[in-house]
Amino acid sequence: MICGDQGLQKKAYKLVFGILLLVVFYSLVFIEMMSLEGQYQNANLLTAFYWVVVTITTLGYGDVVFHSQLGRFFSIFVALSGVAILWAVIMPLIITPRLEHLFSADLSSAPKNISGHIIISGFNPVVETLAERFTLLQIPFLIIERSENTARTIYRDYPVLKGDPSEMEVLRRANIDSARLFIANEKEEMNAEVILTLREISDIEIIALVDDLTRSRFLKYAGATRIISPKTLLGTFIAQITSPPLKNVFPGAIRLFGDLLLIELPIYPGAELIGEKLEEGAIRETGAGIVGIWQRGVFHPNPDSDDVVQSNSVLMAVGNIDQLSRVRELTIGTRREGPQIILGYGDVGKRVATVQAYCGIKPLIVDRRDLGDIGFQQIIGDATSEASLMKAGIKEAVGILILLNQDSDAIYATLLAKNLNPHAFVVVRANHLKSAEKIYRAGADYVASVPIVASHMLAKIIQGEEEELDLLYEDLELKIFHVGKRSGVIGWTLEELDLPHNFGCRVVALERRSQAIAIPDPKTVVQAGDVLALIGSPKGTEAFSMRYERKKSLKWRLKILPLIQ
Numbered sequence: 001m002i003c004g005d006q007g008l009q010k011k012a013y014k015l016v017f018g019i020l021l022l023v024v025f026y027s028l029v030f031i032e033m034m035s036l037e038g039q040y041q042n043a044n045l046l047t048a049f050y051w052v053v054v055t056i057t058t059l060g061y062g063d064v065v066f067h068s069q070l071g072r073f074f075s076i077f078v079a080l081s082g083v084a085i086l087w088a089v090i091m092p093l094i095i096t097p098r099l100e101h102l103f104s105a106d107l108s109s110a111p112k113n114i115s116g117h118i119i120i121s122g123f124n125p126v127v128e129t130l131a132e133r134f135t136l137l138q139i140p141f142l143i144i145e146r147s148e149n150t151a152r153t154i155y156r157d158y159p160v161l162k163g164d165p166s167e168m169e170v171l172r173r174a175n176i177d178s179a180r181l182f183i184a185n186e187k188e189e190m191n192a193e194v195i196l197t198l199r200e201i202s203d204i205e206i207i208a209l210v211d212d213l214t215r216s217r218f219l220k221y222a223g224a225t226r227i228i229s230p231k232t233l234l235g236t237f238i239a240q241i242t243s244p245p246l247k248n249v250f251p252g253a254i255r256l257f258g259d260l261l262l263i264e265l266p267i268y269p270g271a272e273l274i275g276e277k278l279e280e281g282a283i284r285e286t287g288a289g290i291v292g293i294w295q296r297g298v299f300h301p302n303p304d305s306d307d308v309v310q311s312n313s314v315l316m317a318v319g320n321i322d323q324l325s326r327v328r329e330l331t332i333g334t335r336r337e338g339p340q341i342i343l344g345y346g347d348v349g350k351r352v353a354t355v356q357a358y359c360g361i362k363p364l365i366v367d368r369r370d371l372g373d374i375g376f377q378q379i380i381g382d383a384t385s386e387a388s389l390m391k392a393g394i395k396e397a398v399g400i401l402i403l404l405n406q407d408s409d410a411i412y413a414t415l416l417a418k419n420l421n422p423h424a425f426v427v428v429r430a431n432h433l434k435s436a437e438k439i440y441r442a443g444a445d446y447v448a449s450v451p452i453v454a455s456h457m458l459a460k461i462i463q464g465e466e467e468e469l470d471l472l473y474e475d476l477e478l479k480i481f482h483v484g485k486r487s488g489v490i491g492w493t494l495e496e497l498d499l500p501h502n503f504g505c506r507v508v509a510l511e512r513r514s515q516a517i518a519i520p521d522p523k524t525v526v527q528a529g530d531v532l533a534l535i536g537s538p539k540g541t542e543a544f545s546m547r548y549e550r551k552k553s554l555k556w557r558l559k560i561l562p563l564i565q
Helices: 002-037 045-056 069-103 125-136 148-154 168-173 188-201 213-222 230-242 321-332 347-358 386-391 407-420 433-441 450-462 499-503 538-548 554-564
Strands: 118-121 141-145 160-162 181-184 206-209 226-228 261-266 289-295 298-301 313-319 340-343 364-367 377-380 399-402 425-430 446-449 477-482 505-512 515-518 531-536
Touching: 002 045, 002 069, 045 069, 118 125, 118 188, 125 141, 125 450, 125 538, 141 148, 148 160, 168 188, 181 188, 188 206, 188 213, 206 450, 213 226, 226 450, 230 347, 230 399, 230 425, 230 446, 230 450, 261 321, 289 505, 313 321, 340 347, 347 364, 386 407, 399 407, 407 425, 407 433, 425 433, 433 446, 446 450, 477 538, 499 505, 499 531, 499 538, 505 538, 531 538
Parallel strands: 118 141, 118 181, 141 160, 181 206, 206 226, 340 364, 340 399, 364 377, 399 425, 425 446
Antiparallel strands: 261 313, 289 298, 289 313, 477 531, 505 515, 505 531
């Protein structure tokens, strides 16, 4: 920063010197032209200097003027040069940088009085998603970012400290002694250096996010408390939903109460349910309840009985294992024989291939690199090239897994894949949340996101909840709400609460005296000791909790109001 100020000063000195030379030159021309016009009373250095300054700054008092055409032309030229100097030179080189420096944030220290906060090293899409959740949960956090450009780009949206998190001084400026948790979110090598430094000055809990679990033990040696690999979790989930279903096994199922499970069931091409209404016989006979449906990345809670099941949809269902098994049979349809193709063999692709191999599937890999002996058939080519996809036999594929690092490539590859084989089940990895909707529009049957996996996992750990991988969607989560003896929700029916309208969430299951009830009747009156399973946006479920967890209900206040009067 000191070097930058010195460079700015040198430019300012040169600019001032150049302007002075220009003023002297204009003054000499002024004296000569006044003499030619016979205005000898004005042909002196003081008047010349006065006129040049007034004209070049566009003030133009009009007390000293030329009468000849040449003199007036000279006046115009001097005035225009003044405008050019002001807007093209002085503003961008001196005034604007000074104003930016004056109003820019001080990124060298943490916000005042911050404590009980979470420190995160490095900013990326995972942190962007996590920060939104921390803000919603009112959890204080601070990002330490090495890059000044990145830090200055995000400082208006997030609390950020510019610096190297492996330096003790930077960690102290981040109030490490009063912090609650540290999340190491950089490359493994940088994470190791940061963790070693932390362990010299603090015993704080450290969570390290890694791409490759095989290298995680070194971070354990360095002092990390816990290792999480979102890409490994995502890869496992993708592999499970694209592998032949095993009896009574539901990848990613969430256990609610008793024998009730909440699961996501993608609608495979050719499924029996496609074109049927949700409340027609086939689904009703299974005994399971449909609590929501995803259509091209948009979640619809409380689906209407007349809603028609389409391809590119994901059903969210609740029920016991037998009921859900019957629903799954309707979503799969007749399974064709053919290859599974993985486009992109990065961290997620490796994990998907490994799990599929364990399930008895030998996928075909398409990657730009020569991967050597990986144990799978490989095509060296570009996933966004029609020739490469044809060479891989895409028209015969039953499943296409697009696991690329760039979302723009993933969108284009999805368009190609669906055009070449509209009957294949296409699963796509989204690296940024905003890309998911575009990928669905391109024709993907299922989109999963690394940032969502990471943010859900970390939020659960920090809140002291179970760390199971639950819903892989943006702006949707499951919350278990325990109705206490003084909860404001007691005495209301679910219909009166109208959660979908008031909070954007719904009750999908209820536990009362150890009895589990799936999709309880709207007339059900909430009692003390009940446990509600809510699904909705994080903002909605949190608003419901804040309103009813501590406050007495409006209905109770209305009941006692006549007695007071």
